[in-house]
Amino acid sequence: MAPGIPAALERPHFIGIGGAGMSGIAKILAQRGAKVAGSDARESATAEALRALGATVHIGHTAGHVADDASCVVVSSAIRPDNPELVRAAELSLPVVHRSDALASLMDGLRAIAVAGTHGKTTTTSMLAVALSGLGLDPSYAIGGDLQGPGTNAAHGEGDIFVAEADESDRSFHAYAPQVAIVLNAELDHHANYASMEEIHESFETFVGKILPGGTLVVSADQAGAVELTRRVRDRDSLTVVSYGEAEDADVRVHGITPHGLTSEVAVVLGGEHLVFTVSVPGRHYALNAVAALAAGVALGIPARDLAAALGTYTGVKRRLQLKGEAAGVQVIDSYAHHPTEMTADLEAMRGAAAGSRLLVVFQPHLFSRTQELGAEMGQALALADACAVLDIYPAREDPLPGVTSALIIDAAKAAGADVTAVHDKARVPAVVAGMAKPGDLVLTMGAGDVTDLGPQILDHLSN
Incomplete structure (x- = not known):
């Protein structure tokens, strides 16, 4: 399937197009046929990759980089009001679209999995992208880092699944309406935007409230912030909550994580089925991320054994x-x-x-x-x-x-x-x-x- 391009994003100009989140959206739009342009502070491999997809990438920020026929200007929360290209957008009366709203529009009409949490988002999103691709499901994905395998942070796929990293840092993940959401953990970070754990909890509650009716929340049963989130949302109508982890009451119970050098063997029980699979990156936290990915994929109807085997093909994300x-x-x-x-x-x-x-x-x-x-x-x-x-x-x-x-x-x-x-x-x-x-x-x-x-x-x- 090939979702269309919203009219506002047919000729977008991205300020800071080389950033991890911005470049992913720009790549998908370019692959869908949009006339993408943008600017970044310096040359990079990302800029070259965007040009290879047909995008126009300027280096430096000046008002003249914004074309008169641009359909909108896309920004992230890092762009300051006095940026000359943002000032030029106001002079041209161009719509200013936040990165998260642009990404949300790309998910429309697709079965979306949004991966949230203070830590582990990029890895878990990447695991799902690699595994679903390996199963021939050809997902679209937008990730905050470059995969070791495909070597990119985003792609437009012909399948009906979209996997996206959902950033809580500026509350922009409230823009998404996924069918399945993952919350790996919830801790106090991004202190310029959050003053307390209560604000973190409220923000994640809002995110969970955006899950489509009949959708699923996959949430850690081990991490205190995630457990508190579960307590707050478990009784919501039309929401299925699936917990995972080493806790005895986890719905997807991890029975063992055995390190083998730079890999781990993970044993889980899911729906009464015992599964053992390999995670090809080191560390207990990465093994648990893989279990979250497994639970999310199963929530979309993907056979657990097939997905578990495919998760073993993930070899990491840059950085x-x-x-x-x-x-x-x-x-x-x-x-x-x-x-x-x-x-x-x-x-x-x-x-x-x-x-x-x-x-x-x-x-x-x-x-x-x-x-x-x-x-x-x-x-x-x-x-x-x-x-x-x-x-x-x-x-x-x-x-x-x-x-x-x-x-x-x-x-x-x-x-x-x-x-x-x-x-x-x-x-x-x-x-x-x-x-x-x-x-x-x-x-x-x-x-x-x-x-x-x-x-x-x-x-x-x-x-x-």
Whole structure:
């Protein structure tokens, strides 16, 4: 099937088209035949991939990039009001469409699975995209990261299923009306938008309220925030709630997760059926993500055994414990983890996957607001490493906050017994790490900013 293109999105202009969420929507629209244009701050492989699909991608932000015949301007919450292209849109009286509303329109008429949670959205969405594709169902998907296999974050498929990552950070996931929703967890994060756990709970309740009548919520039975969400919504009319996890009362009960190096074997009971399948990425949290994906697919009527086998073909997402290479006997791995829960999970996963190896971490904090609220917990998580280098805060969309620096994390890490070094000049990191690393060590570059660029540079230094 080939859904049409809403009139407002026939000639869209994307401000920040190279971003993970924006580029996915632009790719799908281009594949559906829209005349896509946009701008981004710098050249990238994503920009080239969009051009290969026929999109016009400008570098830099100037008013002249917005064509007079554009049908709308698409923005994310990161775009500031004084952006010259947004100002030009107002002068042209062009509709301004938020990224989430554009994505919601792409799901219309399809059986949608929306994957939400403070952590694990990208991985779980990717697992479903890969597994459903492997079963020949040709889904459409929009993900916040690039798959290792297809090498893209989005695609228009001819099937009737659309799998989408649902971002809670700015409440934009309230725009979606899925047939199946997954809530992996609910924790306090994105402190610029949420002041308390109560606000988080209310936001996720609103998201669940958007599930189509007769639809299904797949929700963790293990994580406290998800359990509280279940308590609040379980009695809603026309909603089926399916819990999953290691808790004894889980509807989809995980009976065992057995690590085997960089893979895991997972045993579950689903609908009275015992299943054992392989997850080809390390870590308990990734195994549980696969179980959530399994439960969601079954809710759409996909046979459990077929889907379980297909989930084993998933090999990862870029930046989610992605092996960047090996040099001088040292493996360099990239992690997107930037919240203490994610950091702990990835560090524990690497400990379990490579017992006996030293674990060296290069951590770049992400956002001043997150560091202000969670810096102490980040430092405690880094104590799981044998040694770590901490960079200055990556600001992303935020302005600096007085007194908020990476020292908050470094002090907490030292108090927890960590061997930690502050590195203020990112260019020094490859040499620092190469001087620390020994054959057999694992080096983990960690964070949601441009710390990912350091992996190849570290490998070069190690090679020399």
